[in-house]
Amino acid sequence: MNAHPKTFLSPERWQGRAYLGDWRVTEAGTIDVADPASGAVIASVGIAGAADIARAAAEARAAQRGWSRTLPTERARILTKAADFLEQNGAELIPWIMRESGSIHPKAAIEIEHGTHFIRHAASLAVAPMGVMIPAMDARTNYAKRVPHGVVGVISPFNFPLVLSIRSIAAALAFGNAVVHKPDPRTPISGGVIIARIFEEAGLPKGVLQVVAGGAEAGEAMCTDPNIAMISFTGSARGGSRVAEIAGKHFKKVQLELGGKNSLIVLEDADLDIAASNCAWGTFMHQGQICMATGLILAQEAIADALADRLAAKARHLPAGDPSTLQVALGPIISDGQVESIQAIVDDAVAKGARLLAGGTHDGRFYAATVLTGVTPGMRAFNEEIFGPVACIAPFATEAEAIEYTNSSDYGLAAGVISADTTRALRIADELDVGMVHVNDQTVNGGPFAPFGGPRKSGNGTRIGGPADIEEFTTWKWISVKDAAAPYPF
Structure with missing residues (x-):
């Protein structure tokens, strides 16, 4: 130097x-x-x-x-x-x-x-x-x-x-x-x-x-x-x-x-390719090491599997490695201890019945973009802020269930709702007990002009x-x- x-x-x-x-x-x-x-x-x-x-x-x-x-x-x-x-x-x-x-x-x-x-x-x-x-x-x-x-x-x-x-x-x-x-x-x-x-x-x-x-x-x-x-x-x-x-x-x-365990609610009428792109950006940007990261993807049951498959395909094409090469989408996790924490949460989800569609492994501090589906309450992946590149897909049946899942979180920083019906999305947004809601967008949003923050552990x-x-x-x-x-x- x-x-x-x-x-x-x-x-x-x-x-x-x-x-x-x-x-x-x-x-x-x-x-x-x-x-x-x-x-x-x-x-x-x-x-x-x-x-x-x-x-x-x-x-x-x-x-x-x-x-x-x-x-x-x-x-x-x-x-x-x-x-x-x-x-x-x-x-x-x-x-x-x-x-x-x-x-x-x-x-x-x-x-x-x-x-x-x-x-x-x-x-x-x-x-x-x-x-x-x-x-x-x-x-x-x-x-x-x-x-x-x-x-x-x-x-x-x-x-x-x-x-x-x-x-x-x-x-x-x-x-x-x-x-x-x-x-x-x-x-x-x-x-x-x-x-x-x-x-x-x-x-x-x-x-x-x-x-x-x-x-x-x-x-x-x-x-x-x-x-x-x-x-x-x-x-x-x-x-x-x-x-x-x-x-x-x-x-x-x-x-x-x-922190935040931020829900992105994807309704059954959403364009799945666009929704998968939003999910990937919100989950994997900066290796998921963002308080606003999409920590829980709530997908309506009719489209949950199709969304998971699209997201897993994206994850497999996001290389992790040294950012100085300018050839990677994900850089390193900040510490070895954080890598261990991420792995423990992924392993807990798989042991309790979640399906691992992509990733779930790491090379030193380079953690692969990971997709878990079938995530349910009781799994650490459903409840805890991961601070790693792990997409957690949880199916829901009704709007009321998605709202309840979001509002029962210990956190309350951000949320997103994706739907072809903006009025429907806004109705759900009004019911979410979080500091910030983004309609037809993922959860990673910030800037100097909006009041940023949320309740509870956020x-x-x-x-x-x-x-x-x-x-x-x-x-x-x-x-x-x-x-x-x-x-x-x-």
């Missing part, structure tokens, strides 16, 4: 360091970053311990007051410049995302595109109206305005490391918050260094953004640090539960976007994106004004 020419992401600038107002060595030392496809070390970065988080939080709080007083138009200008830098350097950054997160090229390109959109949306929020007049009961004037929390702690995962970091960071900064960001230690470049660099070049004041990778110790330190007012967490339900428990004890606002009632960003990353402040002070009876 030291042989790289001087470029936007030249490792000489950040190798072995973290962005703590500037590129610094951390007290906790460094970690190596490995390509999950080959195991090769591609870089090293500074890692955070509790002391590093404490320093970052204190510096962020010291910088936040000045940033909150910065004119909204200036905050918007800096955000727009950061978006420009991300967009302009996409060709250089995409290979880093591929190597670090095991992404194929199109998925990595989507991260650059969507990341740019999220920053531009945040820039528009910076100059949005932030107050309302309140009716008065006496001669005073009353108004309320949205104000920043102070310092927002952002904790992001490995799977879409750039997008799932930037959507919180950019929105928080837009409203005048400072940010302490902890990307996943497996993807600290895509989820951290890239973001630090674009805001560094855009002229964000020093200290307003602190970026340092870390594990559980760093995450818990963020949840307890008195200088951090809010935690925005994206990750597993187990991790989110822990964050909510610790941060709640310290009276912090918590925004959680967690979140805590919060949302991120669109108008929800104002709700999440600011709080109300009421101000009343009298022309002059007056005496009271006491």
Whole structure:
């Protein structure tokens, strides 16, 4: 890596360091970053311990007051410049995302595109109206305005490391918050260094953004640090539960976007070739390592077998391997432990009567696109988020049964309904207890303008994106004004 020419992401600038107002060595030392496809070390970065988080939080709080007083138009200008830098350097950054997160090229390109959109949306929020007049009961004037929390702690995962970091960071900064960001230690470049660099070049004041990778110790330190007012967490339900428990004890606002076991309901009148294409995309994109992945394909009984056969045919023609070859549809699973978890769920389904039509095997971390049919309640594949490229097809008889299957899930993030009758599909969509429903589409959908999130194990009632960003990353402040002070009876 030291042989790289001087470029936007030249490792000489950040190798072995973290962005703590500037590129610094951390007290906790460094970690190596490995390509999950080959195991090769591609870089090293500074890692955070509790002391590093404490320093970052204190510096962020010291910088936040000045940033909150910065004119909204200036905050918007800096955000727009950061978006420009991300967009302009996409060709250089995409290979880093591929190597670090095991992404194929199109998925990595989507991260650059969507990341740019999220920053531009945040820039528009910076100059949005932030107050309302309140009716008065006496001669005073009353108004309320949205104000920043102070310092927002952002904790992001490995799977879409750039997008799932930037959507919180950019929105928080837009409203005048400072940010302490902890990307996943497996993807600290895509989820951290890239973001630090674009805001560094855009002229964000020093200290307003602190970026340092870390594990559980760093995450818990963020949840307890008195200088951090809010935690925005994206990750597993187990991790989110822990964050909510610790941060709640310290009276912090918590925004959680967690996992999903997302149902795609395919009705008997659907075009099966198109439905199979939707199922494949929703299930196999990025090896199924997406919170919105199609985790359960609910196929009406009359078409279940035909749909399964079409999907299995597609799965057999989706090669898994090293994304750097540009010849594969699926890259590596992020870790050996996750491969073992996927295999255990597939084996459990087969042992309990499901039929394996494709895949079900792996070569190291390269897990084959897999199709299980005849999946029923009681199988782990029916109930659990797999986070792997496994299509689970479960037949249903009636619309009511499909609705019940979806609503009985522990999760509630996303769902899809495919039907030739849009009115019928919309009727079903209205009955689904999830945060997002996509009619005549699969479940993997996202963007900066819609409120994203769901109930139960998918979140805590919060949302991120669109108008929800104002709700999440600011709080109300009421101000009343009298022309002059007056005496009271006491």
